Amino acid sequence: MGVFLGLEEGLRPLTSDRKQDGRRIAGRYQLQEPIGKGGMGIVWRAYDELLDRTVAVKEVRYAAALGDEVQLLNRRTMREARAAARFEHPNVIVVHDVIEEDDRPWIVMQLVQSRSLGTVIKQDGPLPPKRVAEIGLAVLDALHRAHEAGVLHRDVKPENVLLADDGRVVLTDFGIATLETETQLTVTGLAGTPAFIAPERLKGLPARRESDLWSLGATLYTAVEGRSPHERGMALATMHAVLTDEPDPMPHAGTLTEVISGLLVKEPVQRLTYEETQRLLRAAIAQASPPPTAQFPAAQPIEAPTQAKARKVPFPPVSASRPRPAPAPAVDETPTDPKLAAAAPAVPETGARLSPMTEERRPAAAPTVDTARTGQVRAGMVVAAAAAVVLVAGVGGYLGLRSAPDDEASRGPVASAPETPAQASPSASPSASPSESASEEPAPSSSPSSEPKPTEPADALPAGWEIYKDKKLGFSIGLPKGWDVWDRGGRQVKFKGPGAASNAYLMIEEAAKPGSDPYKDWKKQEPSLKHNFGGYKKIDIKKVDTGKYDYMKAAADWDFTWNTNTGKTRVRNRGFVTDNGRAYAIYWHTLKSHWKDDYDFFEGFCATFKPAK
Structure with missing residues (x-):
């Protein structure tokens, strides 16, 4: 299982992995064990003694930076981490705190039990187009929300997309993983990621919103084909292919071919917009899904363990009656609109948590972007899944x-x-x-x-x-x-x-x-979640x-x-x-x-x- 910071496998550790076990950061976060490492530092599992919770703490290090350059990178890291902490979204990792200690930043984030998309591809192979489209919608929505908040990701790649154990798709490392100045890109600065960096950035031009969308296209290509669209085995050769070659054929993309091709266009102004990308991803999901049936099938009871079967948890028989307080007023049993009946509980949350008991909640944000020309993200976040409102607390x-x-x-x-x-x-x-x-799953009968x-x-x-x-x-x-x-x-x-x-x-x-x-x-919550x-x-x-x-x-x-x-x-x-x-x-x-x-x-x-x- 991985955590959230998009740390790559195979990179050398920058410190002894267990050297700082037990250390307290800011007098509050006790480092417990290293759980990931990458070119930008080490991620620790840590315990927040003040709020009694487990978190992830990223110790930021710059292997190739010296002197004044380190101070510049530290300031930029702190600024961008704070920017990422200013917005919430169900599909975005939550930044809890940003600390400067030992002359370097420490970023405290939500600990997400998960595997990265990159790990899933390596271990299980390419994913089916429908699942890739679902992941794409979630990442697209996260990028749209971040861009509205003025935050560019600059390092969208499979290793930074988490498939959480609770079902969420979570995008990590907003403005944190890639901290080099856009006009001073080097092969070292791009180690491990050249195949996912947009052509304009490889030319030394500033990052822009369309750059993140290109990286999303490369990520979707990799998820469905098992390799990046311009992979050539070596960093320089791959970078050259990104700049000059068309994407390699994608025989397994199926319904995703159009959207991936539209995102991987070399000229930023000619790439798909948020709205166009969302529409094509939704269409890909719809084409891969069976048509809805005209009528609800006859309900059949779902088997549950019977009293005759051996039980792991032996309970005494139910008594005929049991004293209890006076019953509450009957609930309105008027059936709701069937069209609104199906929806999945969401977890949330990388954002806020949704609770059926939560009266005050915003609508949960589905992993899609509003198609309105204004480009605004669909209102709301997952209710009560992550907060007391919609994503994390209910x-x-x-x-x-x-x-x-x-x-x-x-x-x-x-x-x-x-x-x-x-x-x-x-x-x-x-x-x-x-x-x-x-x-x-057949719907269970309502009979006892x-x-x-x-x-x-x-x-x-x-x-x-x-x-x-x-x-x-x-x-x-x-x-x-x-x-x-x-x-x-x-x-x-x-x-x-x-x-x-x-x-x-x-x-x-x-x-x-x-x-x-x-x-x-x-x-009410199901359709949105x-x-x-x-x-x-x-x-x-x-x-x-x-x-x-x-x-x-x-x-x-x-x-x-x-x-x-x-x-x-x-x-x-x-x-x-x-x-x-x-x-x-x-x-x-x-x-x-x-x-x-x-x-x-x-x-x-x-x-x-x-x-x-």
């Missing part, structure tokens, strides 16, 4: 929007749909878009028999489980033996452990501004019968599948509000092939969860 948001798509495995025993945590009847019929629901009856936690924990109490957020939950906190940040905590699929994890997130209807929130998850297929959004949980006032499940780097994944994102006015998301993510085997984990987590008082 309980249901990050879990439902960003993480949820990656967690296509959590479609539990409840026959209700996940939209808002409002109380609803299991018989409520979910609404769904024909094109979205007619996917690989469509899924196994949820088990009751009683007061006893399943055998071998232990109670985990979160000191920061106040909630508690039962965890299987060997499970522990894997990552945390803001109002979310992730857990991993043995016994489940390799990519399985649980996320608990609390909403900063609780709403009242999770079902409606999921419905589904584009952030490659291969997203909605299974259902259903209200949850909260009668068996004494802590839930209203709840909804958002179930979907999507394509992650580790395989087809299934997610259940359960958003709910509690009787004491709090709102949470229980986000379960596992391989689709392990859904049945791992389902008991989700049941156990829901049965043992206790909200903060």
Whole structure:
């Protein structure tokens, strides 16, 4: 797994990799271990002691610079890092802090568990045109937003495009990786990247917005063909080819041929615009997708583990009745417009997180650029996926929007749909878009028999489980033996452990501004967020019968599948509000092939969860 700074493999380290383990930067960031290195420095996994979170810290070094040149580069690095920190976008790495220590910059950024597009190509081979088009839309949207903020990237390449484990496409190193003065380019300064630098920059001309678009075209070419369009084996030969030769043939590009060719035009003014690029990428996706069915197919229940099967998580039988507070007012069950029913929970976020419980949120930005002639980016960022608003902070948001798509495995025993945590009847019929629901996953029946009856936690924990109490957020939950906190940040905590699929994890997130209807929130968020998850297929959004949980006032499940780097994944994102006015998301993510085997984990987590008082 890689991190975000576009660090290249095979470059020599500039310091002893573990020399500074344990060092504190700015009295706050404790360096834990080096996780990447490149021509511009070393990236460390670090712990932010003030905010109790794991971050990535880039130690910037200049191997070929001396004296006054170092000071100039330091000033420029600080200026451009601050510029990159001024804007937020779901597909852009988040810069948390910029520090100057030991006469050099240290850049504190979001830690993204991921593989770079470059690594994926090397390890797995070229990607199909449709997936490359989806990645291209996300990067295009990120570039458009950056350019509007006055920030040029100048180093778009596969190594700087991250395919995050939570499903996001994240562009890294805005104005940080390439810091040389445009009029003083050297072979050393271009080491590792000449094939992705636009012709005008190789001529010594200043970088411009069209330069980033050329690099995007070279990146898309590489993703679909497995090699760069002008690769000649040596830096000088490759640079000469970029300046004088047409791109090599692209036999595997298919529907991407027109857009890649239009981006790789040598004259900047003749290249495709944002709007033209967006239109062609969307067309490529549409041509590669099967036509929508005219009618929603007959719903078939999705099998969930039955009581007869051996269970990893033994629970006592559900009691006939259980005392609980007076029920909340019934939720409006009027079906929503089917056209708006399909969308994937986004994670978010490289930006803000989206939560079904978040009342105050901006629309999530899909990885596309508005086609209006004004060239403005489509308004909004992924709700609650990364912040409390849309990309990073919401309980249901990050879990439902960003993480949820990656967690296509959590479609539990409840026959209700996940939209808002409002109380609803299991018989409520979910609404769904024909094109979205007619996917690989048949929509589950709304009848109680469509899924196994949820088990009751009683007061006893399943055998071998232990109670985990979160000191920061106040909630508690039962965890299987060997499970522990894997990552945390803001109002979310992730857990991993043995016994489940390799990519399985649980996320608990609390909403900063609780709403009242999770079902409606999921419905509203899905259309804007589904584009952030490659291969997203909605299974259902259903209200949850909260009668068996004494802590839930209203709840909804958002179930979907999507394509992650580790395989087809299934997610259940359960958003709910509690009787004491709090709102949470229980986000379960596992391989689709392990859904049945791992389902008991989700049941156990829901049965043992206790909200903060």
